[in-house]
Amino acid sequence: MHIQIVLFDGFDLLDAIAPYEVFNAAAMYSNEDITVKLVSAEGERMVTSGVNHLQIQANGKLDLTSNGIILIPGASGSVHDNGPDSVPVRLRQAAETELGNLLNEAMQKQAILLSTVCGGSLILAMGGLLEGRHAVTHHMGMGLLGATNAIPVNARIVDDGNLVTGGGVTSGLDVALYLVERELGPRIAHAVEQLFEYERRGTVWKAEGNSPKENQEETQAEETSHQSSQTNKTEDFQGEWDTTISTPIGKLSVLINLTNIDGQIIGTAKQGGDIVTLDNLIIEGNQLKWSMKVSKPMRLNLKFNVSINGNNMIGEAKAGMLPASKLVGHRIL
The missing domain is CATH 2.40.128.120 (Quinohemoprotein amine dehydrogenase alpha subunit, domain 2)
Incomplete structure (x- = not known):
């Protein structure tokens, strides 16, 4: 199994490094041939993170001919303005590089499982790649996720087939451990949890099973409020x-x-x-x-x-x- 974690300028360190450690630990416990690489859309280069401008080496170019998992981290930066170091701007810049085209192509390949941590799903969303897909991101970005016509789900992890997305920054551990369980089995995932002394959080949401009943009284109240707000102006x-x-x-x-x-x-x-x-x-x-x-x-x-x-x-x-x-x-x- 080939796992590629994509780095881009301004990426969040924990989003990328936490899954990197989980996947490498899983490789130690598995008899399968597992490779874990840090890559970029441009190829081998030093990539500057959004955390104190720390640089990490990308060892190659994102390869879409290799079957397996591609994981996209989010960005780190200011959330209080729209300057060049803000999270929305860094995510948009990443979406407008060659990475956006590569992810568009990756979404079309059934042999590739695309996964994201935190704001990584917004990179896909900004490229119009999540329309009609269930996904989650950091709680501050859920409104933007919905604005791109994705279907936001308030869950720690959302499994939408060939797309697995995670919530806030620390969900990188949970996403990676869930992917280990999904691809390699629960026994190996459990072994990694024991090694890290960490238990996964939250229920993995899937579009399966019975749907919960909605509160009809609240829905009717909202409709009444909506109608009464109209005026003759x-x-x-x-x-x-x-x-x-x-x-x-x-x-x-x-x-x-x-x-x-x-x-x-x-x-x-x-x-x-x-x-x-x-x-x-x-x-x-x-x-x-x-x-x-x-x-x-x-x-x-x-x-x-x-x-x-x-x-x-x-x-x-x-x-x-x-x-x-x-x-x-x-x-x-």
Whole structure:
């Protein structure tokens, strides 16, 4: 079995090194031929981690011709701003390198089991690779995971077939031990646990078995609240709006068209040649909220919150843990 742990600039040390130790310990207890390598998308090089800029040697290039496990760690950095050393920026930069193309190809290969720790799943999500897939990430990134049309699951580990994802930083131990059990059996996994004096945490979530019953009363209450929040102010928002969204990586021009049909506000947005429908339009007080799928600068489901002052629109667009982007615009029709 061939195991490749991918390093990229800004990666989190514990996300990568904890599984590296688990897999190497498993190799000691197994009669199978197991190789464990630290690799990068670019090939052999020193890779600078996000923890105090500590450098680790990648011994080769990520090889998609080898069957086995590919593990993607998350990033380490600031979570309080959108600067170059912030976690969202480092994850996005990794997704935009050759690594993004290689992971896209890896997802198509049934002989490869792709696994992630912490923010590693967001690298896949930012590349549009987790649409409709069950996954988990660090709790601060679950909103962004959902914004990329993945299906977030609040579990320590999520097993979605050829995709296994883990939650926060320390879940790297749990992910690796679970993969050892899945691929080599529980006896070897148990031997590694005893060696490390560590017991795995949490239940591994799978889309199997009976689904838990939902609380119907809570669901009905949410629907009632949603309906009662609509007001008769749809006329304030009607029209064609020329807006600009200031994202961390540049400004986007979006033409928004809002119409009142039978007391219900509906709308579309045009970005370049793409026209999309505004979903879940709702008026709360003097604010209009909606969600919208965009493909640029990356595939996201953005949530908007705007207010109107005469013919001027101001608000923000948000996607999970990514910093809010300011929206300004004016009515042109």
